[in-house]
Amino acid sequence: MTRNPTQALPAAPRRSARHADGAGQTTGREIRPGVVAFKRSRILEEASALFYEKGYETATLDMLADRLSATKPFLYTYFKGKAAILSAICEMGVTESLAALDRIEASSAEIGAAPVDLLRTSLREVAGIIIDRIEYLVVYQREMMNLERGDAQRILRLRHEFDLRIGRMIEACMRDGSITVADAPTMSVWIGGLLSWMTYCYRPGSARSGEAVVEQAVKACLRLVGLD
Amino acid sequence: MTRNPTQALPAAPRRSARHADGAGQTTGREIRPGVVAFKRSRILEEASALFYEKGYETATLDMLADRLSATKPFLYTYFKGKAAILSAICEMGVTESLAALDRIEASSAEIGAAPVDLLRTSLREVAGIIIDRIEYLVVYQREMMNLERGDAQRILRLRHEFDLRIGRMIEACMRDGSITVADAPTMSVWIGGLLSWMTYCYRPGSARSGEAVVEQAVKACLRLVGLD
DNA sequence: GCCGCGTTTTACCCGCTAGTATATTTTTGG
DNA sequence: CCAAAAATATACTAGCGGGTAAAACGCGGC
Structure with missing residues (x-):
């Protein structure tokens, strides 16, 4: 109804630039x-x-x-329409989580961290993203079925990739004998379940309880794989 | 468009009569x-x-x-309207689960079963109900927010009662030293998370994989409380 | 065979929302 | 300071879905 759509601060990208855009006054070229x-x-x-x-x-x-x-x-x-907006929202959580895994695995390889520490750090980081982006994730979980077929499949593939990578981390831990699980891929799915459940435990506005939920979730995940 | 709304079999109540109605030809009185x-x-x-x-x-x-x-x-x-239908659907899963707990606790008290066995049996039974009623539960999880305020609160209270009772079972297990957890009420919430996640692992039509999911879920829950 | 009552359907309305064609304002650059 | 073009708003349509009034049906009982 009124004017001025850009009255507030940027969309607070959590860390990495997801859109590969040099936002702001980089070189003076193309604002x-x-x-x-x-x-x-x-x-x-x-x-x-x-x-x-x-x-x-x-x-x-x-x-x-x-x-x-x-x-x-x-x-x-x-945006092309309402569905396109939904699609973009739904994609954020997974995309960011995968980016986090990239980052962590890279720096972890550098310093040669133990597989368990890699797993622990990854879980904690992803749990943090979930709290930060809780609204995006809840919307995804709820409204999945309103996505167009292609969008839904693309996002599902990303989720599978996430599970796969967690599964590989678990396998690495098993190889060095620090944990034991019956089946790593299966376990990674249940870990996904615990992480998703955070959206039920935490409501935005509950202020600092977010960190507590992260701690609980990570602890539960580790217990699931036999650590702690 | 056409006729004959009652062409199929009854709604297959899984076990107990939820509506307290003597369906069918009980005594001949009031059909x-x-x-x-x-x-x-x-x-x-x-x-x-x-x-x-x-x-x-x-x-x-x-x-x-x-x-x-x-x-x-x-x-x-x-039904009063669309919302009333939704409300009735959403209530089923919890109501049935609570009824199952009643049944199990009663028969368990009779034979004086160990707390761990009570917990194990309860989890397995509830997991079974979730598979049987998967559609009702998925709808509840997704469409919760479309419930009218009163309905939503009533159902939420039932869920809390469920968590509470699982929590009490865990505490009983702790008292007799068979398991150790930091905080029973918290743990019961995460168990609820794992059970809810079954709705993601199992799609109706996947035939007998349902039992496998039940086994996995129960195992994961037990691992969460430190049993293996 | 026909009456009356509970059940089910036909036919309708009203409000609402995704999407669009066109007008208007704002920005760009000369 | 003025045109061209880019960005944004106004005003509109088309279709759909929840809900309802009133007609039609069907099944006991007489």
Whole structure:
């Protein structure tokens, strides 16, 4: 209804730049792409909050536009439609988690950390991402079925890749004898379950209880693989 | 569109009678209430399947009526509205699980079973119910927010009661020294998480893999409390 | 065979929302 | 300071789905 869609701060990317955009005044060359990326992420930010509290179907594009102090056609210049916005939201959690694993595995290989420490660090980091992006993840879990077929499959593949990599970490731990599990791939799925359950334990607004949930979840995961 | 809403078999109540209705030809007295209950449970059965595959908002009452070979106003004679149908579906999983705990605790007290066996049996039984009622539970997890405030709270209270009772079982096990956990109530919540995650591991139609998922889930739960 | 009552259907309304064609404002660069 | 073009808003449509009033059906009893 009113004006000025860009009244607030950036979409607070947790760490890495997901969009491969040099946002802001990098070299002076091309400021536009960064602005576009900023607007897109602001839309996603507000959309995830809206979908989180109202549900995807109940939430309307007009509501979303109002929250951004913009209008509906504005949204259509940055996303193909409602489904595209949902798709982008749903993809964030996994993408960020995979990026975190990349980062951790790289630095872990450098310093030659023990497999158990790699696993522990990974779990803690991913648990942290889940708390930070809780709204995105809840929306994904709930609204999965509203995704278009192709989007749903793409995201599912990413999730499988995540499970696979956790499974490999578990196997590495088994090889050096620090833990014992019946079947690493299976166990990685149950670990995924515990991590997902964090979305039930933690509600945004509960302030610092987030870190407590992270601790509990990591501990539970480790216990599942026979550590602790 | 067509006729004959009652073409199939009863709603296959898994074990106990949840509605306290003497369905069928009990004494010859009053057949009507049983018929009404039957129709209600047929509606719920079909509705849960529909909501499961389409989602609550996407699914329409016309679709549901068609599946039952009936019409929309027919539904309104048995339920106040769409939300009432959802509410009834969402309540089933917890209610049945609590009933199972009642049954198990009663018979367990009779034969004086060990606390660990009580816990083990309870987990296995509830896991079985989850597989049997998977569609009801998935719908509940997904569509919770579409419940009216009162319904949502009532069901949540039932879930808390469930967690509480699992927590008490864990404490009993701790008292006799068979397991050790940091905090029983907290642990019961994570057990709830593992059990809920079964809905992700098992898709209806996967035939006998259901029992395998039950075994895995129970094993994971036991490992969580330090049993192997 | 026909009456009356409970059940089920036909036919309808109302409100709402994704998406769009067109107008208007803002920015760019000359 | 002014045109061209990019960004954003206004105003509209089309279709759908929840809910309902009133007609039609069917099944006991007489």
